Amino acid sequence: MKIALFGNPNTGKSTIFNMLTGLRQQVGNFPGVTVDKKKGRIDTAQSQHQLTDFPGTYSIFARSLDEQVVKEVLTNPQHPDYPEAIIYVADAANLERNLLFFSQLYDLGFPILLVLNMWDRAGQKGLQIKLDTLQNNFPAASIVTANARIALGKDRILHAIDQFAVGERTAFHDTAFQALQSDAEQTQNSDERLQKIRALGLITAAPSKISNQSTRLDRILTHRIYGYLIFSAILLVIFQFIFSFASIPMDFIDGQFVRLSSWSAAQLPEGVLSKLLTQGLIPGIGGVLVFVPQIAILFFFIALLEESGYLSRVVFIMDRLMRPFGLNGKSVVPLLSSVACAIPGIMSARTISDWKERLITILVAPFMSCSARIPVYTLLISLVIPKIYIGGFLSLQGLVLFGLYALGILFALGTALLLKLLVKSRTPGFHLMELPDYKTPRLANIGYTVYEKVRVFIFDAGKIIVAISIILWALASYGPSSREQALSALHQEQNYQQAEQAKQQELDNALLLSESYIGHFGKWMEPAIAPLGYDWKIGIALLSSFAAREVFVGSLATIYAVGDDTDTQKRLIEKLKEEKTDKGQATYSLATGASLLVFYVFAMQCMATLAVVKRETNTWTWPLLQLVFMGVVAYMSAFLVFQLLV
Amino acid sequence: MGLLLHMSQTLDSISLNELVEIAAIANNAIAPKLTEMGLTKGQKIKAIFKAPFGDPIAYEINGNIISMRKEEAMQVEVQMA
Numbered sequence: 001m002k003i004a005l006f007g008n009p010n011t012g013k014s015t016i017f018n019m020l021t022g023l024r025q026q027v028g029n030f031p032g033v034t035v036d037k038k039k040g041r042i043d044t045a046q047s048q049h050q051l052t053d054f055p056g057t058y059s060i061f062a063r064s065l066d067e068q069v070v071k072e073v074l075t076n077p078q079h080p081d082y083p084e085a086i087i088y089v090a091d092a093a094n095l096e097r098n099l100l101f102f103s104q105l106y107d108l109g110f111p112i113l114l115v116l117n118m119w120d121r122a123g124q125k126g127l128q129i130k131l132d133t134l135q136n137n138f139p140a141a142s143i144v145t146a147n148a149r150i151a152l153g154k155d156r157i158l159h160a161i162d163q164f165a166v167g168e169r170t171a172f173h174d175t176a177f178q179a180l181q182s183d184a185e186q187t188q189n190s191d192e193r194l195q196k197i198r199a200l201g202l203i204t205a206a207p208s209k210i211s212n213q214s215t216r217l218d219r220i221l222t223h224r225i226y227g228y229l230i231f232s233a234i235l236l237v238i239f240q241f242i243f244s245f246a247s248i249p250m251d252f253i254d255g256q257f258v259r260l261s262s263w264s265a266a267q268l269p270e271g272v273l274s275k276l277l278t279q280g281l282i283p284g285i286g287g288v289l290v291f292v293p294q295i296a297i298l299f300f301f302i303a304l305l306e307e308s309g310y311l312s313r314v315v316f317i318m319d320r321l322m323r324p325f326g327l328n329g330k331s332v333v334p335l336l337s338s339v340a341c342a343i344p345g346i347m348s349a350r351t352i353s354d355w356k357e358r359l360i361t362i363l364v365a366p367f368m369s370c371s372a373r374i375p376v377y378t379l380l381i382s383l384v385i386p387k388i389y390i391g392g393f394l395s396l397q398g399l400v401l402f403g404l405y406a407l408g409i410l411f412a413l414g415t416a417l418l419l420k421l422l423v424k425s426r427t428p429g430f431h432l433m434e435l436p437d438y439k440t441p442r443l444a445n446i447g448y449t450v451y452e453k454v455r456v457f458i459f460d461a462g463k464i465i466v467a468i469s470i471i472l473w474a475l476a477s478y479g480p481s482s483r484e485q486a487l488s489a490l491h492q493e494q495n496y497q498q499a500e501q502a503k504q505q506e507l508d509n510a511l512l513l514s515e516s517y518i519g520h521f522g523k524w525m526e527p528a529i530a531p532l533g534y535d536w537k538i539g540i541a542l543l544s545s546f547a548a549r550e551v552f553v554g555s556l557a558t559i560y561a562v563g564d565d566t567d568t569q570k571r572l573i574e575k576l577k578e579e580k581t582d583k584g585q586a587t588y589s590l591a592t593g594a595s596l597l598v599f600y601v602f603a604m605q606c607m608a609t610l611a612v613v614k615r616e617t618n619t620w621t622w623p624l625l626q627l628v629f630m631g632v633v634a635y636m637s638a639f640l641v642f643q644l645l646v
Numbered sequence: 647m648g649l650l651l652h653m654s655q656t657l658d659s660i661s662l663n664e665l666v667e668i669a670a671i672a673n674n675a676i677a678p679k680l681t682e683m684g685l686t687k688g689q690k691i692k693a694i695f696k697a698p699f700g701d702p703i704a705y706e707i708n709g710n711i712i713s714m715r716k717e718e719a720m721q722v723e724v725q726m727a
Contacts, residue, residue, distance in 0.1 A: 096708070101682075186678040209709060316697050432714050433714075435713055
């Protein structure tokens, strides 16, 4: 049987979903939109069922993307996700408002099970719920109590699922409500339903109050000074983990894949296929998995903050600051995470329910300078920015680095502003939001979130990343037949023959790359990049670093034949400083270096980001537009900087 | 006196901890959403804390905390409880 899970936000719906399905889950999108669709299997005593988790909503009347999905599925029996039965999760401590949506679903005629979750908290708040009155007013529904946080109620739910039956029923209120279109009619219908529900007298005891303790905490966490200070401190901890500690597992993954690649190269007979496997496919998969630690760490923290109830307070204090840019308080976490890496940042934009605000956040996030830009920045800065101290203590190099980060942030916000005016909105953005009670986070729920995000990244975005990296590898490792002639010509040269074997290998690699397809392409496009101050060697490094920005450094090392060891960076800088143009000037002048720095602030230059944007917007339109837009901005500003400085 | 008692204001302008009663909700696109979150005529509501710059504002209603922007709160007419 196809069963759907509905309920208001903050009712513990996903905890119920996890409790019922365990790890037998699949995450995807609802058709045509990027709203998470989680499916899982339930095994009851009598049979197996498929459970689909729907976004938490307050009614069937749709404004946001999430709500539209819910409405579409519920009102169209032809929809592939149209349920045969419904499990509705309600917060027992907040019953009357939760019953509004329940009463709508009841009146649509579905077999329905009402789960009164957080039963313990209702008790703590001194609420007594008249279950028999509730049952008498919704006779066709089954009703069970649960406390999913401690896995209570699972058996009762499973048992009730086996009893599902399409009972004849009289509507609680009316059945015509689903067709209501106008704001006034929808408001009136919900109002009438709420009045009726309140008139049932289900709850004995006075309506509970928010505790003074919780309000005091709220006033500190949303304070205009302490609120921002506390949030900054939390961010600092998260960044420390993503920047520093994530590099340990990342280096490990990197190392293991290098070993796997050379091990399999030794095992397999030489040939095209073995080369494809050891140099294309294995490093490509490694290039996907290397992102996993950052994704896992970021989502661990996001889930932790969300579970505790704190994240909604962050949204609350950031909303006013982000609004002028067409963004939302919820854009803060994706944008700030993008300073570490745009990939988890963009994935975390899914919490923004307004489509326009989500899209803008996704489109501007890659302008934030991510950690992959750091190797490029540091190489170029130490190459062209003099090591001087302004006023004796302020390092000019440090100042330039700071300026590059600031430039990225300014452009992200500026672009957001531009997009705010350009992107047509499907619905006006609201900020009506419940601030849930503070709770101790449940480790299991956090684990599910991390597992899910990592899986989605590996299997959805991973395919695209592997495909692009294999194409890039092939273009860089193969070349037209003239390459062989060039190689044998090189081998005839006297200084080649006198060189040590390691040096010969480096010279070979340099020639093979510059005579490869990418090399020819780099030479071919030299006229286009000459106005930016680049030669064809820089062109090759630019092209190959589309795989990932830090590849720029490695490609330059290969082209200039400085090999691949620990002091590569030092040797590379020395080598680059010696490089001269045809006219005898330094290739890496201040103008060229600054132009490259600005280029890397703006250009997309990251296929993994492209793949994730495709996954998160469900179309190639947005990632390709983003690629072109960022490319044009990068080209024009690099041109401007070079022409001004040269 | 009679005039004072019936004077109404909107939800964005009440002071912190002042308990008021919802009198009416303006008819527009956000009205159904406000209603669904439990803001209906006759319900008691109280502002309990504000974000920096005074916007958005957090309200207590029926034991829940609901935050809304000033422009949204402006759609809710209230009177002294």
